Amino acid sequence: MNNFTPSQEIERIQTLLSYGILDSKPEQEFDDLVHLISAICEVPVAIISMLDENRQWYKAKVGMEFSDLPKNETICQYTLLQNEILEITDALHDERVKDNPHVNTENGIRFYAGISLQAPNGYNIGTLCVADTKPRQLSSSQKKSLKLLSKQVMALLEARKRNRRLSEELELILNNKIKEAEEKLFLKENEYQHLLDSIKRSNSVVEFSPEGHVLSTNTIFRSFIGYSEEELVKMHHSDFVDPKDKAKNVKFWQALENGYFKAGRFKRIRKNGDEVWMQATYNPVRSPDGKIDKVLQISQDITLEIAAEKAMQVAKEAAESLNHQKDSFIANVSHEIRTPIHAVLGFTELLLEQERDHQKISYLKSVKTAGDNLMFIINDILDLSKIEAGIIQMHAANFRLKQVVENVFSILHLNAKQKQLKLTYSISSDVPEYLLGDSNRLSQILLNLLGNALKFTHKGKVELGIEFVEVQAEQHLIKFTVTDTGIGIEEDKLEKIFQRFSQADESISRTFGGTGLGLNISRQLVERQNGTMEVESKIGEGTKFTFSIPYPAGTKPEDQEPALEEEKVIFTTGRILLCEDNELNQRLIEAILKEKKFTVDIAGNGVAGIELFRKNEYDLVLMDLQMPQQDGRETTRIIRHEFHSPVPVVALTANFLNIEREKCLQEGMNDYLSKPFKREELFEMIYRWINKYRQEKLSVRRFNGYKAAVSLKHLEEMSDGNMEFQQEMINLFLENSEKSMQQMQLYFEQQELRKINSEAHHLKSSFGIIGADLDVLQQLEEVSDPVETKKHLQALEKQLSEIFTILKN
Amino acid sequence: MNILLVEDDEMLQKSLVFYLQSNRFKVKAFDNGSDAIAYTETPENNIDLVITDLNLPFAGGRQVLQAVKALPGREIPVIVLTSSGVEATELEVFDLGADEFVTKPFSPPVLLKRINKLMEN
Incomplete structure (x- = not known):
């Protein structure tokens, strides 16, 4: 076995370094192992060493003074070259090491046995070895132990390496996390700082101590409150508050001290005493231990806005009051103008019936026509003022479209016939039969447009077309088209015709008459009903007016009052009290009624009316609303509440504002008739109410069958049929409940709702x-709101009056 | 049979007196609680049954009820007239020791039935 190739040596060294063991501190586990091996092998020296390219470093040792050696001085360099145990029983006789300075010396190494520490990739990175100064030989079990322990060392090294890697990874992850958190924190802090800065630049910012002492302020606040920085540091929150609000401020500050956030509009007093307003938030700021550290007030100056609001409120009230004045002005004018015309028309009609002289009839007809026209004009003006005053009201009621159209056509029919014009209408089949809306206003618009068309058409035809356009938000958009073959309107005058008091041509008013208000009113009426109106025209060919109104689909209106023919037979005459201050009207109505054999008593004012009412029994009262001394409403109240009389009272009013009508009914009047009325209308009203009254009188005692306000069943049971006692109880009821009612009204005036x-x-x-x-x-019994109370009190009054009606008869 | 009636509405009181008398009861009527309580405490009274309204001036029906039930040595049945029709009030009336209640408005024979039922027991 030879040396490694250089590249293998490099890989071996890399493997060694990967364990990070070189020059590490001594470790107990390794030390224990060398002691164990020295004991097992019964030698004084045992070493765990690592070998890099030129050095042997001892990780653990026993019986050895060095901690490392140059590689070439070691015996282990030879061990490293093999995988089996290298045992040198006597070093002096081994060629490889006999000249080794640690062998060839006094007390040098004579015995050596070592085994490589082999990494899992096959490279030997170090050795486990034992040595002695005497020659010797290891037993086979000692060798086996040496081998096993070398594996143990390697296992320790492996474990150590893994641990190291893990902790490195852990540290890396941890470091990354910390870094991330730090970055986020930085961004947030930056954000808050920007926020705070921008708040400070545009808002007043004040820091208060939890007790309310000023800690710091910014310039915006200082200019708002007018104190200097030096002055402010000695000040308390309550110094900025209106002295009147001090008590409230104590509570306010207590809430803040308890950590409640406060926001709203606050009044503050400047140094110079001026009132200023701010929109502010008060934020209690807590320290980490939960205590309130300080209170941060951020606010904006809204003094100007508050002033504007107040001014607006005042202006609004003034406008409302003006509007109210206008309302009553119109009502009054209405009365003043219409009453005399009414009389003129009424007397003319009477004369027309009596007159037989053709010449005079012709004059009278002219008077009638002139009067009618005057009435139209005045109605136009009144309509317009009502639209302007915003008091025109649309009545939503179910109506049959065809019936409205037919009524309009029946009025215009004669007119068309006289001019030999064709007047037709068509309603497309998809238009709902019944609609919900103001049919009177629709008639008015149709009359105006069709009337105009007839007026400005000399030959040909006038057509009305009605189509269904679409359903939008449950509203059926209905389009009405009025087409004529008349003189037409020049294009540049088309817009002008809708303007008030304007006709396409000055000469028109001379030729055709009219106020020039009709179209303006029609268009406004259409717009009031959320509709639109347009016009197209060609000179000499004709004009087309189109308007569309959205209507909710209606249902069949409830049946009208039953025909009166039968009732007329039942009732032919009666005694009527007429309360009316206008002498013309007195004489006119008297004349009309006397014609039908009614007995009529006339009172020029309410007081006289009451005097007559006291003396005579009447079947009906006709009550003018505006009378001197005591008006119609007050007179009616007396009839109802002092006489407890259920006699029908019909209001005569020139005042056809809806509010007025409602007021009449609330006062206990049964119905109203707007002046000027036709004779038929008056008779219809009189017959209806006198008959109803008579029938009620008859049915009054038939309690069980009568769907009425009382049932005397209990009282009859209590009294065991004793009529006298019953009457006594009824009298007691009348007396006590009346007192109770008055008492409640008194309580209401005193605002004693609980009572x-x-x-x-x-x-x-x-x-x-x-x-x-x-x-x-x-x-x-349960009500606590004054408005509701008033409503219920009125309902009770009405109920009592009904009860009285029954009990008194 | 003697009935003590406490009802402040003049009309109802008079009607009930009339009705009860027609049905051969002897009736002593008061329009307020405190007079009624004072009467129950007189030694000579021999009330067999009490009918009382709840809402009364001076002392309310509840006090009348308590006073009657506190009379020593006697068990006088009490009928309370309520105008509430609210279950809670009716339960409360029983809690106070009432033996029966009648909700106003009532039909007089109903009251008579309740009286007879209580007198049988």
Whole structure:
């Protein structure tokens, strides 16, 4: 066996180095092994050594003073060259080593036995050897032990190497992780720092101690609050607060001290005493041990915004108040203008019926036409003002589209016939039969557009087409097209015709009349119903108006009031109280009613009305709303609440605002009639209510069959049929419940809602006896909101009035 | 048979007195709790049954109930008139020692049935 080739030697050395054993510290495991082998082999010297290219280094040794030797001085260099045990029984007789300086010396080595430490890749990296100063020979079991122990050494080296690699890897991983964490931390810190910096640049930032003392401030805060840095360090949070809010501030700060985050709009007082506002957050900052370290206030100056808000609120209130004034102004104007026209028209109609002289009839008809036109114009103006005031309201009710169209056509039919124009309509089959919307407004628009078309067409036809366009968000978009073969409109005037008081040509108003408001109103009405209106036209060929309105699909409207013919037979006359201050109207209505043989008593104001009501029994009251001394609503209230009379009261009002109508019904009026009304409307109203009233009177005692407010079953049982006692109880009820009602109203004025609750509870017992519905009382017993209370009180008043109606008859 | 009736609603009280008297009961009626309690404590009274409302001025129905049940040596049945129809209140009434309750509004024969049932026991 010879030396290794150089490349093999390099690989061998690399293998050795891979164990990282050279020049390592002594290790107990290796030391134990050399002691063991020296004992087994019964020799003084035992060594575990590693051999690199020119040195033998001892990892563990016993009986040897050196810790390493030059390779060429070693015997192990020869062991390394073989895989079996090299045993030299007497070194002085071995050619290889007899001149070795450690052999050829006094007390030199005479005996040597060694075995290579072989790495798993086959390279021998070191030796396990024993030596003695006397010649000797190992027994076979000693040799076997030497061999086994060499494997043990190698196993130790392997384990050591693996451990080392593992810990290296571990360390690498750990280092990487640490590095990553550090990088992240750095980024975060950087981010926070940027955040903080940008907050500080654009916001007021103040640090307070947990007790509220100023620790630090930035310039933005200092200019906000007006104090200098030197002043601020001595200040406390409460110094910035309005003295009135100090108490609140104590609580506020306590919450912060307890670690609660606070945010909101806060008022602060500047050094110069000015009020300033800020949108602020107060953040308690905790130290790692959980204690509140400081409180960080970040805020922005919103003084200007607050001022703007306040100004806006004031402006809004002013606007609302103005709007309200406008509302009542329109109502008043409506009354003032329409009343006299109403009288003119009414008397003209009466005269027309009586007059037989053709000449005079012709004059009267002219008066009537002029009056009607005047009424149209005024209605237009009123419509427009209502649209402008935003008080026009759309009524959503189910209607049959065909019926609306037919009504419009029946009005225009004569007009078309006179001009020998063809007037037709078509409704495509996919248009829903019933729609939900304001049919009166639709009629108004159709009347206006078709009326215009007829007016400006001299020959040919006027057509109305109705189509279904699409369903959008459950709304059916319906398109209406009005086409005529009239004079047409020049293109540059098309937009102008929708403007108020404007017609395409100045001469038009002279030739055709009209206010020029109609189209403007129509378009606004369409837009109010979320629709659009357009126009196309060609001079001399005709004009096409198109408008589309989205309607929810409707259902068949409930049947109208049953025909009155039958009832007219049942009831032919009666006594009517007319409360009306306008002398013209008094005489007109009196004339109309007397014609039908009604007895009419006239009161010029509410007070006189009440006087008459006290003396006479009436079948119906016609009540003007606006009267001197005591208006219609107050008069009605007295009739209902002082006389407890269920007599039908019909409001006569020139005031056709919806709010007014609702108010009438709330006051206990049964119905309303807008002036000017037609005679038929008046009669229909009178017949309907007088008949209803009579029927109620008849059915009043038939409690069980009557779906009414009371049931005297319990009372009858209690009284064992004693009518006198029943009456006594009913009187007691009338008296007590009235008192209770007044009491509750008084409580309401005093805002004593709790007392109302208990009064309502109390009243339930009495209601129970007369079998009245307890729902309203139940709600009043539980209610705690003033608005709701008012609503329920009104409901109770209504219920009581119904109960009284029944009990008093 | 003597009944003590405590009900502050004048109409209900009068009606019940009338009804109970028609059914041959003797009725002593009060419109507040404290007068009723004072009456139960008079030695000469010989009440056989108490009918009381819960919501009463001065002393409430609960106090009347407690006072009646605390009378020594006598077991007087008590019917409570509730207007709640709330189960919790009715349970509470039993807890206080009431023997029966009637929820207002009630039909008088129902009350009569309850009275007779209690008097049989």
